[in-house]
Amino acid sequence: MLLVFKTTLKTKKIILLTAALSVQLSFAQFAKIVDEDGYVNVRENADANSKIIGKINSDEIVYIFEDDNKNWANVSNGYIHNSRLKYIKSYQAVPPIVRDANKAIFKSGNIKVNIVSGKFNFKENEKDFSSTLYGDFYKEQQVWGIDGTIPKTHYISITAQMGNKTIQIPAKEIENLFEINNKSTTCYYDRTNDILYISMLNSDGAGTYVALFTIEKGEYKGRTLEIPF
Numbered sequence: 001m002l003l004v005f006k007t008t009l010k011t012k013k014i015i016l017l018t019a020a021l022s023v024q025l026s027f028a029q030f031a032k033i034v035d036e037d038g039y040v041n042v043r044e045n046a047d048a049n050s051k052i053i054g055k056i057n058s059d060e061i062v063y064i065f066e067d068d069n070k071n072w073a074n075v076s077n078g079y080i081h082n083s084r085l086k087y088i089k090s091y092q093a094v095p096p097i098v099r100d101a102n103k104a105i106f107k108s109g110n111i112k113v114n115i116v117s118g119k120f121n122f123k124e125n126e127k128d129f130s131s132t133l134y135g136d137f138y139k140e141q142q143v144w145g146i147d148g149t150i151p152k153t154h155y156i157s158i159t160a161q162m163g164n165k166t167i168q169i170p171a172k173e174i175e176n177l178f179e180i181n182n183k184s185t186t187c188y189y190d191r192t193n194d195i196l197y198i199s200m201l202n203s204d205g206a207g208t209y210v211a212l213f214t215i216e217k218g219e220y221k222g223r224t225l226e227i228p229f
Contacts (some may be wrong), residue, residue, distance in 0.1 A: 029063075029064055029087055029088065029089055030061055030062070030064070030087070030088040030089075030197070030199060030212045030224065031061070031062055031063075031064050031073065031085040031086060031087045031088060032059060032060070032061055032086045032088065033056050033057065033059060033060050033061075033062060033080075033084060033085065034058060034084060034085065034086045035058050035084045037058075038057065038058050039055045039056060039057050040055065040056050040058070040080055040081070040084040041054075041055055042054040042055060042056060042075065042077060042078040042079065042080055043072075043078055043079045043080075044078055044079070045079060046069045046071070046072035046074075046079045047072075047079075048081070050079070053077065053078050054077060054078060056075075061088075061212055061214065061224040062075045062080070063075065063076065063210060063224070063226040064085070064087075065228070070082070071083075073085055088188050088197050088199060088212065089186070089188060091188040091189055091191075091197065092188060092189045092190075092191060093108075093187070093188055094107065094108045094111055094113065094188065094189055094196075095107070095108060096185075096186075096187075099182050099183050099185065100182060101117070101153075101182065102116070102117055102118055102182075103115060103182065104117075104182035104183075104185045106187040108189065110161075110162065110163045111160070111161065111162055111189055111196065112160070112161040113158075113159070113160050113187050113196070113198060114158075114159045114160075114161075115155070115157075115158050115159075115182060115185060115198075116155070116156040116157045116158075117153055117154065117155050117156060117180040117182060118153065118154070118156050119152065119153055120151045120153055120154040120178060122150045122151060125138075136148070137176075138175065138176045139172075139175060139176065141172075141175070141176040142176065143178060144176060144177050144178065144202070144203075144207075144209045144211070144225060145178035145179035145180075145203035145207050145209055146178050146203070146207050147205070147206040147207040149207070151178035151179060152178075152179065153178065153179055153180045154174075154175070154177065154178050154180065155174040155175075155180060157169075158174060158198065158213065160196055160215050162194075162196060162215070162218050165218040167215050167218060167219070167220055168220075169213055169220060170220065173213070173220075173222075173223055177202065177209075178202075178203070179203035179204075179207060180202055181200075181203070181204075184200065184201040185198070185201075186198075186199045187199070193216070194216065194217045194218075195214060195215070195216045195217075196214070196215040196216075197212060197214055197215075198212070198215075199211070199212050199213075200212075201228075208227070208228060208229070209226065209227055209228070210226050210227075210228050211223055211224070211225050212224045
């Protein structure tokens with residue numbers, strides 16, 4: 001078996017982690033950098049006088065972790081002032097029509113998103129998994145949603161209809177994402193810039209991950225993946 005199974009002790013830790021995440025994830029979310037200078041400074045601490053440890057270009061997507069400071073956002077490698085962020089959930093929501101174990105459909109006006117998921121046949125695909133010191137991989141991509149366990153569900157397809165144009169998320173962009181939770185999927189539309197965002201929160205416990213797919217002016221632009229803790 002290529003994937004390593006964890007002990008009962010780790011299972012107990014995952015249960016505790018899941019409980020903590022239910023609170024933390026209610027605050028954490030994706031955001032877009034918006035700055036007239038074309039970039040924003042990332043500071044070591046939540047303070048304008050703190051050391052600058054990096055820069056992030058405007059329009060890039062970041063993931064904001066829970067933080068008590070109302071003026072500063074906690075990103076993966078430092079802090080960004082909230083005035084330089086546009087939260088994805090602040091855009092127009094595309095409401096769900098269906099969200100169940102096998103599909104999620106969102107529709108608003110001429111926008112429609114269709115997500116299909118299903119059971120994953122590990123036995124047939126076991127040959128495409130590998131484990132290294134750096135983690136588990138599927139078809140040479142890091143796997144998301146499992147933590148030493150066998151994946152049970154996966155995405156089959158994600159399609160967006162925007163006006164008369166159909167956009168298919170490439171298979172390679174979804175084939176390494178497992179343990180799907182369609183009920184935690186949301187869609188938002190930036191009408192001013194014609195950008196559609198599809199946001200997911202999948203798996204649970206130590207395997208939890210978030211994903212954001214971006215479609216701009218009818219063209220797929222990419223995905224952002226993050227472990228939200």
